[in-house]
Amino acid sequence: MTTAHAAKSDAGSLVAGVEQTAGSLLESAHHAFAVWRAYRKTLGELRAMTDRQLSDVGMTRATLPATARRAVRGL
16 A cells, blocks of 8 residues: 655645656656557558568568567667
């Protein structure tokens, strides 16, 4: 069980540490969602290519998810 102690910071906000943690969690969730959206968009664009186009750039349908992940996450 997590407990929070109310403490007044210099800025006047209560429980500054909890607010900062909640903000960081929200930012992390937002970033993860943005990465996921970019992955899905990239994957969709790759899937829209014909087999001939994929072959021309050295890809197969089986490699599309890994290629989209590398493109979005820089891996």
